[in-house]
Amino acid sequence: MEEFNNYGHQHSLLLMLNQEQLINYGTGVADCSRCGEKVSAPCFCCAEHCGFYLHKVCAEAPLELNHPFHSHHPLLLLQEPPSSYTACVCNFCGNTCEKFIYHCSCELDFHIKCALFTFNIAENNLKELEHVALQHPLISTENGDEKLKDAAKCFGCWEPLAKYTHFSSDCEFNLHEKCAKLPFKLNHVCHRKHPLVLQFNREGLSCKVCQETRQRNLGIVYGCSPCNFFIHIKCVSPLPIIEDKSHQHPFSLILRQAPFICDACGTEGNHAAYACCTCNIMVHKKCISLPRIIKSRWHRHRVSHTYFLHKEHFERLDCIMCHNEVNTEYGSYYCADCNVILHVNCATRDPFLFYVVSPENEDEKPLDIHLSSITNVIERNDAGEATIIEHFKHNHYVTLSDNIREYGDKFCDGCMLLISDSFYYCSECGFFLHKACAELPKMKPIWHHGCQLANLALTSDNIFRCELCDFLSNGLAYKCRVCGGHVCLRCQALPPDALSCPGHEHPLLFYYDFDGQCCACGVHKMRAFSCKDCDYSVEPLCMLLPTRVSHKCDEHLLALTYHDINDYSKHHYCDICERERDPKRWFYHCTTCDTSAHVKCVLGEYPFIKTGSIYKEGDHLHPLTFVKKIKHYPACTKCGEPCEELALECAEAECNYLVHWKCMNPYGSEYGYLKGTDF
Structure with a gap:
């Protein structure tokens, strides 16, 4: 052991040339104070045993590094990332940089170990990598070890390390031996103007051969910077x-x-x-392996890939995802049953939006999703319409009616909206169900639900939180048998195609990659229904807003209104919160009383929980019912505060049990439209 200068440390340092010296010195598990990795010989140790260690290569790292893979500017050694960074990621390995990084003003950052490692690779100084021992036993990722599959990637070509010799993971470097010996320059038939040089893919451009862009611009590539021409290492010699x-x-x-x-x-x-x-x-190379049949969330049937189609087979040629015309002289995905067509890149761009139908399942029939939730039809009228039925949600017969004048203030026990169309009602109790809600199938695939193969089942769970709108409800819902998530009846009806909007003259088309402001609420959104003819867009949750609601601020029903036509005042106010209201945004309005209010103020926190309904959970001995706005605001049994909003009341007359819903609520108090949940 020799004593050296302190490299900025307050004590003298000792050089440990091998692991035996390090062990005899008494070093157990310790980290290098610069790179943060497990220390190994050769390294420096504090002579005073204060726990300070430095790899020799880290200690001798230059303050300024002229890196061959980045000839534009020198890399400067910083003790910590620039203060303007929220997160600093190494452009070689992709892990977070916390201290001692090499930095360039063109937004390149490297761990000290990554910068020095790649520098020695570029200079072919493999002897400088002796602390990264070359392992000759082959490591195969074909043994089913998923963790090994994820970790064992070459930092040069980002291909698996299976059946290749690579550098040890002691310092978390993985590199094929062939990638460590790549020529610094080469001539390539695809770019004859200039030679290609090994470099960092700092601009994140796509490979000219495979057309793919590597995530986070990691590793190294061959490129010509003046021509913005880059090729992945693995694509330099593509398969013939x-x-x-x-x-x-x-x-x-x-x-x-x-x-x-x-x-x-x-x-x-x-x-x-x-x-x-x-x-x-x-x-393209990547298009060789396009799946023949896929199931897209955008369409109820499977769609098949074809290289060309005859135009006369289609009534319309617009892609159902991007709504631009598909050139049928080239490949596309289509549904022969519905004359529906998709661009290949639209159909396959996001793994969340489709799944591949395997060859052995190509002829398999989809699950039966047409089984009605009507369990029995008792009577029909002359037109064959079911007038008296049994429904799985209710114990009594229910009768068909269209008397909205008499029952228009009642709520549907399915979607929890006010009765607005033909409906079934129970003459024995206050049960109502829209005809459309009653006829829904028991099983249904819902395109915006995340589980790949799930058909959701109609359920009457006590209370649930919808995964799309995030509102609590005690109506009907579709429940996923895979993840247990719920989708309310309002959200299950949201289609992925065109919708009519009462506030706009043209149909609105759903755009998955929309990026702009919702005309209804004014919030910036990443998904929206948008008009192709004019600048009008509405986010999905605003499209689902109830068209009629009741509120204590007015004795009449309030109607959803899409633009304020009253110009008599320069200022528009909400009659509930008394704050200013944007007349360009949607609001609720009563024409009789001229009452106007914010959407959020009218809906409140629990618009889809029906008062008077039974709450079946909790540990109280008697049944509890939902109540709102009880007179004189009695105190909550649990917290003692006045019950001003939604509460649970004991159904037994002699029992005075009353509790805030927030005191009982296992679902949390934040809710959908009011907290700006995106689609």
Whole structure:
């Protein structure tokens, strides 16, 4: 052991040349004070045993590093990330940088260990990597170990390390031996103007061969910076022939300078095409393995990939996702039963939006989702319409009616909205159900629900929180058998295609990648129903707002109103909260009394919990019922505060038990539309 200068430390340091010296010194598990990794020889240790350690390479790291992979500017060694950073991520390994980083003003950051590691790779100084021992036993990721599969990726080409020799993970570096010996410059047939140079993919441009962009711009690539031309290391020598089970013939590689249009997806490719001479088609590499049949959330049937279609087979050629026309001379996904068509890249761009139908399940029939929730029809009228029925939600017969004048102030026990159309009612108790709600199927796939294969089952659970609108409700819901999530009857009816909006003259189309302001609430949203003809967009939760509601501020029903036509006042106020109201945003209004109020003020916190209904949970001995606005605001049995909002009251007359819903609520107090839940 030799004593050296302190490298900024208050005590002298000792150099440990090997692990034996380190063990004899008494070092157990310790971390390097610069890179934060487990310390290993050669390293420096504090002579006073104060717990300070430095890898030798970390101690001798230059304050300014001219890195061959980034020739534009030098990398500066900083003790901590710049103060303007909310999070600093290493552009080589992708992990968070917390201290001692190499930084460049063009937004490149590296752990000290990553910067030095790649510098020595670039300079072919493999002897400097002796503390990263080269492991010769092969590590295979084909043994089913998922953790190993995730971790064992080469930091150069980002391909699996299976059956390749790689650097030890003692310092968390994984690199194929062949990637450690890559030439710094090379000439490539796809870019004859200049040689390609190994560099960091700092601009995050897509690879010109495979068209893919690596997430977080990690690792190194071959590139020509003046031409913005980059190729992944794995794509420098693409496979000359590819066979895939989705196509009956092999594809042969054609390297070319001129661009081409991919016959599989209809978008442009540049330098590497794969051709099937038998079928006379030319495709991107990634399009060779396009799934033949998929199930998209945007459509109720499976859709199949085809390379071309005859236009006369379709009534419309607009993609049901982006609403732009599909060129049928190139590949698309289509449904022959419905004449529905999708761009390939729209249908497959997000794994959440589709799943692949495996070949063994291609002929499998979908589950029966047409079983009605009406358990028995007792009577029908001359038109064959069911007038008296039994429904699984209720114990008595219910009768069909359209007498909205008499029952228009009643709530549907399914969707929890005011009765507004033909409905069934029970003559023995206060049970009402819209005809449309009564006829819903017991099983239904819901396109915006996250579980891949789930058909949700209609249920009458006591109380639930809808996963889309986030409101609590005690009506009917569709419940997922996989995750247990609920979707209320209002949200289950939301379609992924066109909707009419009373506040706008044109139909609104759903845009998954919308980025703008909702005209109803004024909030910036990432999903919306939007008009193709004009600048009008409404987010999904605003499209679901009740058109008629009741509120204690007015004796009449309030109607959802889409723009204020009263110009007599420069200021518009809410009659509930008495604060200013934006006349361009949707609000609730009574034309008789000229009452106007914010949507949030009218709906309140619990608009879809029906008062008088039974609460079946809790530990009270007697049944509890939901009540609102009890006279004189009696005190809550649990907290002692006045019950001003939703509460639970004992149904037994002699029992004075009364409790805030918030004191009983196991679901939390935040709620959907009022907290700005996005779709």
